[in-house]
Amino acid sequence: MSGRLTIRQLLKKAEQGGKLTMLTAYDYPTAQLVDEAGIDMILVGDSLGMVVLGYEDTLPVTMDDMVRHTQAVVRGAKKAFIVADLPFLSYQTSIEEAVKNGGRLLKEGGAQAVKLEGGLSMVPTIQRLVDSGIPVMGHIGLTPQAVNQLGGFAIQGRQAQDAKRIIEEAKAIEKAGAFSIVLEGIPWQLAKLVTENLTIPTVGIGAGPNCSGQVLVLHDTLGLFDRFTPKFVKQYANLREVIGKALAQYRQDVESGSFPTLEHSFAMKEEQLQLLGGMQDEDPQDSR
Numbered sequence: 001m002s003g004r005l006t007i008r009q010l011l012k013k014a015e016q017g018g019k020l021t022m023l024t025a026y027d028y029p030t031a032q033l034v035d036e037a038g039i040d041m042i043l044v045g046d047s048l049g050m051v052v053l054g055y056e057d058t059l060p061v062t063m064d065d066m067v068r069h070t071q072a073v074v075r076g077a078k079k080a081f082i083v084a085d086l087p088f089l090s091y092q093t094s095i096e097e098a099v100k101n102g103g104r105l106l107k108e109g110g111a112q113a114v115k116l117e118g119g120l121s122m123v124p125t126i127q128r129l130v131d132s133g134i135p136v137m138g139h140i141g142l143t144p145q146a147v148n149q150l151g152g153f154a155i156q157g158r159q160a161q162d163a164k165r166i167i168e169e170a171k172a173i174e175k176a177g178a179f180s181i182v183l184e185g186i187p188w189q190l191a192k193l194v195t196e197n198l199t200i201p202t203v204g205i206g207a208g209p210n211c212s213g214q215v216l217v218l219h220d221t222l223g224l225f226d227r228f229t230p231k232f233v234k235q236y237a238n239l240r241e242v243i244g245k246a247l248a249q250y251r252q253d254v255e256s257g258s259f260p261t262l263e264h265s266f267a268m269k270e271e272q273l274q275l276l277g278g279m280q281d282e283d284p285q286d287s288r
């Protein structure tokens with residue numbers, strides 16, 4: 001029996017008024033760190049494409065990318081509940097594809113649940129995934145896989161009509177069987193309303209303080225991503241600066257000869273050194 005948190009335990013924490021904590025991770029060492037910090041859930045997000053693989057957006061991320069990185073995270077984290085993102089066009093094309101790919105993230109990747117983006121059109125897909133034994137986390141509001149349709153990473157639901165649609169989407173996703181929903185990039189009042197209208201927990205990112213939990217992209221949190229920092233990010237460390245200084249020191253040490261020293265080197269025993277000296281004196285022709 002694994003020591004991982006379960007959906008039941010997460011729901012119980014939220015029911016009792018505890019805030020759910022979630023961060024992304026994409027590899028073994030960061031998964032270990034997030035897990036050791038006692039974070040409830042790790043999201044192997046398709047933000048992988050931007051913060052690790054260097055793409056402009058999340059669209060190029062493949063199922064193979066997601067499976068490989070989920071495996072590494074699962075090896076690193078022993079306690080956290082692990083959710084893996086279904087990447088762009090791995091679930092929108094048909095329900096069968098969604099089940100096949102969702103299944104891969106659990107069977108091959110080792111995740112406990114999948115996350116997918118979208119509203120009402122995703123309801124039948126969520127139902128089938130859940131019926132197949134694949135727990136689903138929904139994701140509405142600013143959905144990065146729809147960046148081209150949304151015309152950028154813009155805040156959603158500012159107009160009453162759009163806000164109403166988002167509330168309806170959240171209710172339908174809950175009814176379809178999702179165990180939780182990410183609310184991204186929506187006004188805090190709307191996130192509060194959505195949360196109050198659901199029985200399953202909401203996990204906010206750029207959605208204010210009234211969600212049942214919070215998720216952030218690890219590289220934003222640690223100051224490792226320099227292209228842009230959204231307003232909703234709180235940076236807890238500037239690791240680019242720390243790592244940059246360490247690497248500059250390494251270059252300086254190697255160039256100046258102050259690293260490596262004998263302290264970082266291996267020695268040969270004296271008698272072996274003498275033997276080696278003798279061997280060097282031998283004429284290679286004689287040893288034939």
Ligand code: KIV
Nearest residue numbers: 024045046047182205
């Ligand atoms: O991919 C991701 O990191 C996400 C979060 C922004 C919620 O979906």
